[in-house]
Amino acid sequence: MGADREGGSRRTPGRAVAYGVCGVVLLTGCASMPDSGDLRGVESTPRQETQVRVFPMPPREDAPPSEIVQGFLEALTSDDPRYATAKQYLTSAAAKTWQPELSTTVLADGPDTQAGSGGSRQDGLDFSFTLTGTKVALVDAQQSYTPTDGSYSRQVHLARNKKSGQWRIDELPQGVVMGQSDFQRNYMSVNKYYFASDSAVEASSHPAAVADPVYVRRRVDPMTQMVRSLLNGPTTWLGPVVRSSFPTGTALKKGVGTLTPDDRNRLTVPLNDKAARVGPAKCNEMAAQLLFTLQNLSPAVDEIELQAGGAQLCVLTEDGAATVAAHGSARRADYLYFVDGEHRLVRIPAGSRSAKAEPVPGELGEGARALRSAAVSRDEHTAAGVALDGKALYVGSLTSGGSLGEPVVSSAGRTEKDRLTTPSWDARGDLWVADRNPDQPRLLMLPEGKEAPVEVRVPGLDGRIQSVRVAADGVRIALVVEKDGKQSLQVGRIERGGEDPVTRQPGVSVLELRSAAPQFEEVTTMSWAGDGRLVAVGREEGGVQQMRYVQVDGSVPEVPAPDALTGVKEIASSESDRMPLVAYSVDGIVQLPDGAQWQTVVKDGSAPVYPG
Known part of the structure; x- marks a missing residue:
């Protein structure tokens, strides 16, 4: 599932179950069907328990065209590794050219099937159907998920073999198509990991690990799928800001089948000769990428051994991986910070249920400036x-005697809602904030939190930024964007390059914004809640406020939503799943410890934040 899917816990192997009953789990196309008219209810396998295995059945003798199409669509939702049974519904020529791995189109319901005329011949040897539905998402050849909408309409053509008399599909769209419930049963989201390629981050001894979510088939050897996906490189969206430590062309050694850890949870990964000459440091980075990627798959992987050219390259444990790269979800904050009733920045030990809040060292904790909101650097040295x-906006050291000085950013917005957002720190120690002034809306970045602000370019931004949160990896940013009274949650890629013409600082851009919560028409507040996940408070069209986890690719994770909470105004979450979720609501500042209910931290406080 990936770290963000499972809350960091290990999954135990499930029991595979198959039922030999037509219409339950075994996919057979058992019922006799007419060869004309509309077919409905193609999604004949409602959401099943995830451990249940689904096996398809080949076409029966003399099956009519409608049954052939029905059986083929059902076979697409099975656990058949190479779609061998689905190909039995195709002519031999179509089976050779059909590429099921090219894409997966997800529809709100299973595809409706409408019969039509054959169109090309008048000898009764051909027939056609149109597959229709409402699109929800598309998973591309890189296994990357993208929410989508609109109508789906594709034609499937059948021909009747003159010798055998059997109907088979001879023309069909590439890829596979299925309903949303079948997709959720068949696929799971897993984060694969690369390293931030930004030069400033690379200069440190610990490159930042960056999650790249993909969808793989749940019961078709996901471990080997993920290793191959990792070796194939990052998805197109993330590629410009990350690098892989695997040399170009690295792949599994020819002939390698299923990868399975041994009884000591060590996974041996044989690579081709492209990796044979890597040094120890590079090999450890390669192994760390694999460990981060496989950490929540089952069976457990606690150690990676890499081999190439018939020799061992390196061995790395989970503890060793933590010394190779900075992994956002592994970092535990020392404190939770918030603004108290006297408008000072205060803190309590992170996760504490009873500690008394204390002012932070320095002028921000002394009340020299009355505060509305705050952000603390990830090393917890600056706020x-x-x-x-x-x-x-003021910046000060969290040490006694530190002076704030003059504001580092000022807004001329006419009302409080038209001025500065809550700021956010990235992994480099740079500070981000948005000015909501309608006359001059800006997204700003302050290098190291103290240099002149750089105006960030956001091509494609359609609306005004209302909230800003930078991910722990420093290459992704979440924005709440308002347009026409509606607020959407969007995630962009941070790229640095060129030069700002005014400040002469390196130019910064946020590119290719994409929706992370397409189901919400109004987003009140949000926070990062894992390497590839956010928690958002919002409202669907015509609905009530709710709190929900969302993936950065716009899909919905399988973890349950947090317990309901009334009147949430702000939310704070750590990338580490060891830290409780915190909110500012009508009851004051409350937190949600693991396995418990919401508990009051303080009644007189607001603007809770973890470092970042």
């Missing part, structure tokens, strides 16, 4: 605070 009226 930024927005003045109570939202006009000014």
